[in-house]
Amino acid sequence: xxxxxxxxxxxxxxxxxxxxxxxxxxxxxxxxxxxxxxxxxxxxxxxxxxxxxxxxxxxxxxxxxxxxxxxxxxxxxxxxxxxx
Amino acid sequence: xxxxxxxxxxxxxxxxxxxxxxxxxxxxxxxxxxxxxxxxxxxxxxxxxxxxxxxxxxxxxxxxxxxxxxxxxxxxxxxxxxxxxxxxxxxxxxxxxxxxxxxxxxxxxxxxxxxxxxxxxxxxxxxxxxxxxxxxxxxxxxxxxxxxxxxxxxxxxxxx
Amino acid sequence: xxxxxxxxxxxxxxxxxxxxxxxxxxxxxxxxxxxxxxxxxxxxxxxxxxxxxxxxxxxxxxxxxxxxxxxxxxxxxxxxxxxxxxxxxxxxxxxxxxxxxxxxxxxxxxxxxxxxxxxxxxxxxxxxxxxxxxxxxxxxxxxxxxxxxxxxxxxxxxxxxxxxxxxxxxxxxxxxxxxxxxxxxxxxxxxxxxxxxxxxxxxxxxxxxxxxxxxxxxxxxxxxxxxxxxxxxxxxxxxxxxxxxxxxxxxxxxxxxxxxxxxxxxxxxxxxxxxxxxxxxxxxxxxxxxxxxxxxxxxxxxxxxxxxxxxxxxxxxxxxxxxxxxxxxxxxxxxxxxxxxxxxxxxxxxxxxxxxxxxxxxxxxxxxxxxxxxxxxxxxxxxxxxxxxxxxxx
Amino acid sequence: xxxxxxxxxxxxxxxxxxxxxxxxxxxxxxxxxxxxxxxxxxxxxxxxxxxxxxxxxxxxxxxxxxxxxxxxxxxxxxxxxxxxxxxxxxxxxxxxxxxx
Numbered sequence: 001x002x003x004x005x006x007x008x009x010x011x012x013x014x015x016x017x018x019x020x021x022x023x024x025x026x027x028x029x030x031x032x033x034x035x036x037x038x039x040x041x042x043x044x045x046x047x048x049x050x051x052x053x054x055x056x057x058x059x060x061x062x063x064x065x066x067x068x069x070x071x072x073x074x075x076x077x078x079x080x081x082x083x084x
Numbered sequence: 085x086x087x088x089x090x091x092x093x094x095x096x097x098x099x100x101x102x103x104x105x106x107x108x109x110x111x112x113x114x115x116x117x118x119x120x121x122x123x124x125x126x127x128x129x130x131x132x133x134x135x136x137x138x139x140x141x142x143x144x145x146x147x148x149x150x151x152x153x154x155x156x157x158x159x160x161x162x163x164x165x166x167x168x169x170x171x172x173x174x175x176x177x178x179x180x181x182x183x184x185x186x187x188x189x190x191x192x193x194x195x196x197x198x199x200x201x202x203x204x205x206x207x208x209x210x211x212x213x214x215x216x217x218x219x220x221x222x223x224x225x226x227x228x229x230x231x232x233x234x235x236x237x238x239x240x241x242x243x244x
Numbered sequence: 245x246x247x248x249x250x251x252x253x254x255x256x257x258x259x260x261x262x263x264x265x266x267x268x269x270x271x272x273x274x275x276x277x278x279x280x281x282x283x284x285x286x287x288x289x290x291x292x293x294x295x296x297x298x299x300x301x302x303x304x305x306x307x308x309x310x311x312x313x314x315x316x317x318x319x320x321x322x323x324x325x326x327x328x329x330x331x332x333x334x335x336x337x338x339x340x341x342x343x344x345x346x347x348x349x350x351x352x353x354x355x356x357x358x359x360x361x362x363x364x365x366x367x368x369x370x371x372x373x374x375x376x377x378x379x380x381x382x383x384x385x386x387x388x389x390x391x392x393x394x395x396x397x398x399x400x401x402x403x404x405x406x407x408x409x410x411x412x413x414x415x416x417x418x419x420x421x422x423x424x425x426x427x428x429x430x431x432x433x434x435x436x437x438x439x440x441x442x443x444x445x446x447x448x449x450x451x452x453x454x455x456x457x458x459x460x461x462x463x464x465x466x467x468x469x470x471x472x473x474x475x476x477x478x479x480x481x482x483x484x485x486x487x488x489x490x491x492x493x494x495x496x497x498x499x500x501x502x503x504x505x506x507x508x509x510x511x512x513x514x515x516x517x518x519x520x521x522x523x524x525x526x527x528x529x530x531x532x533x534x535x536x537x538x539x540x541x542x543x544x545x546x547x548x549x550x551x552x553x554x555x556x557x558x559x560x561x562x563x564x565x566x567x568x569x570x571x572x573x574x575x576x577x578x579x580x581x582x583x584x585x586x587x588x589x590x591x592x593x594x595x596x597x598x599x600x601x602x603x604x605x606x607x608x609x610x611x612x613x614x615x616x617x618x619x620x621x622x623x624x625x626x627x628x629x630x631x632x633x634x635x636x637x638x
Numbered sequence: 639x640x641x642x643x644x645x646x647x648x649x650x651x652x653x654x655x656x657x658x659x660x661x662x663x664x665x666x667x668x669x670x671x672x673x674x675x676x677x678x679x680x681x682x683x684x685x686x687x688x689x690x691x692x693x694x695x696x697x698x699x700x701x702x703x704x705x706x707x708x709x710x711x712x713x714x715x716x717x718x719x720x721x722x723x724x725x726x727x728x729x730x731x732x733x734x735x736x737x738x
Contacts, residue, residue: 167676188503
């Protein structure tokens with residue numbers, strides 16, 4: 001059950017990767033990275049359950065907490081041309 | 085008061101993560117960590133009415149979340165149908181939708197709710213209106229009809 | 245349970261994803277896109293590590309790749325241009341030859357490795373069953389050291405510090421307390437070997453067995469911070485203070501980002517501190533937690549501008565804290581030495597209950613690592629952000 | 639299978655289906671702004687279904703709490719991230735695609 005879900009999600013990740021490589025704009029790639037981040041959260045949880053070690057979830061929390069900061073940095077870079 | 089809610093939230097978060105309530109050593113270290121975070125947050129001036137509203141708002145939040153979730157399910161179904169449709173029936177457009185939420189927290193909740201429901205994304209928060217990118221005309225009309233705004237205003241509660 | 249075929253299928257899919265991303269990173273000329281693809285690569289690598297059950301590595305990858313590394317890459321982009329110069333495409337024959345030879349040698353080397361998932365492989369014997377059996381977190385409801393598998397024979401070279409009878413008595417006592425409902429107190433287990441008290445085998449390896457190694461790793465990070473300061477710091481002038489720096493004002497008209505970051509910074513900090521504090525219980529520790537804490541500060545700097553960050557914590561204090569972290573680590577080692585043990589022999593911190601001593605020592609050491617890592621990360625960000633963007637103008 | 643495993647399987651299947659739809663939309667949609675609609679948001683519902691479904695098969699409260707926490711956190715951060723990207727794209731002068 002878990003493995004089936006993992007494989008299906010990895011196929012989805014492959015589609016996202018195609019978008020990340022094709023672009024065309026940089027923002028499509030950022031979007032793909034973001035979507036990949038959400039996928040990773042779910043996949044990590046599924047990996048944990050598949051192998052009977054759900055303490056993997058701490059890792060998913062990190063992504064849930066910090067992944068949006070990258071997009072903030074990108075916005076700042078676009079708006080100001082610098083990061084501080 | 086606001087600070088008390090903040091510390092309780094923080095301690096709850098830390099405690100739920102840790103779960104080592106029987107381990108005195110970790111509890112002491114945890115309390116020290118909370119104190120340090122509270123100090124840093126005070127120095128950064130993070131705790132104000134924008135981000136940490138009154139208790140009432142948090143309580144009303146629990147009513148708002150199920151409503152929002154249902155909205156997300158509904159609009160997901162709509163997007164779902166369109167993505168699998170070979171003709172890809174979308175008509176993307178930029179629309180401006182006025183809003184009349186009073187608090188920053190309410191405005192942000194409203195904007196994020198619009199973003200969370202598929203079909204509409206808040207691009208910018210301008211003076212008194214949102215700039216929204218809508219996937220379809222129906223989605224654009226859905227934002228403007230004001231039902232979600234009414235819910236957010238209920239979340240904000242009475243004028244203080 | 246999952247079959248070997250399924251595992252292989254997942255592994256191959258991951259391999260395809262990682263390889264495609266790596267090739268794309270080399271091929272794409274837009275540096276901006278490369279920064280994003282690197283982020284994707286890091287996410288995928290975290291999945292690979294998770295799939296291999298190497299939680300701590302996956303944790304580091306998540307903490308670094310999830311936020312900070314992409315931010316630092318963008319910080320680097322500020323100093324350069326957005327697009328790479330088009331490279332001349334021509335076949336470099338010696339390079340191809342070397343690559344093919346190295347690749348071939350590596351593949352040849354794998355012939356000597358045990359089969360995938362072979363239960364007879366060396367890695368599944370020796371110390372590993374015992375260590376794995378003590379790596380139990382909250383999932384089993386039994387935090388703390390578990391008895392090794394019934395048929396496990398300790399390797400002859402490892403001599404337990406307690407005699408067999410003492411060990412059996414301690415184990416019995418622990419089991420009785422567990423039965424009585426006293427779950428999870430990982431300090432009630434006997435000091436029968438070097439990592440008898442730490443549920444997370446990786447942490448006990450890093451902080452005790454390889455304590456020196458980790459200490460010097462922390463020193464390396466500190467040195468990296470110092471080196472970056474020496475290389476990138478602008479010479480300070482007297483008139484620097486009142487001259488407004490371009491771009492250093494906070495982001496304006498960003499009600500969503502402002503409210504959300506105010507809401508989240510304390511929780512990111514709390515998570516970072518949780519990771520450091522519970523380094524000996526679950527995955528994670530000083531390195532990972534330190535990076536998460538640094539991320540919170542960097543988010544603050546992004547939203548409110550670097551001067552606001554300096555008002556919260558001055559650059560001088562950051563540098564002092566970075567040094568303090570190393571000092572904490574070595575200081576704990578020295579304290580053990582003064583209390584009559586070996587350097588970094590945490591059991592010496594609490595002779596009456598060596599387990600508590602180890603827990604205390606490792607937590608302190610983790611904090612030392614965490615302080616250094618987080619401050620050095622903030623210093624790196626500050627230095628990258630501070631320098632004037634010269635290259636961009638040209 | 640126990641009833642709770644069946645429930646989890648249903649939730650997982652739903653979540654995976656939504657997630658795949660999001661990924662497909664990311665490929666099919668004509669421009670960045672339209673891709674946003676499928677990528678960011680379908681995922682937030684998909685992860686709710688998958689992580690929520692997993693709650694049924696754990697008997698450990700700490701695991702359940704972590705799952706709920708992740709769902710809640712993503713509900714806050716995902717739209718924020720989407721908003722930040724969109725705003726950056728607009729500032730950078732990326733024009734939305736129009737039919738015809």
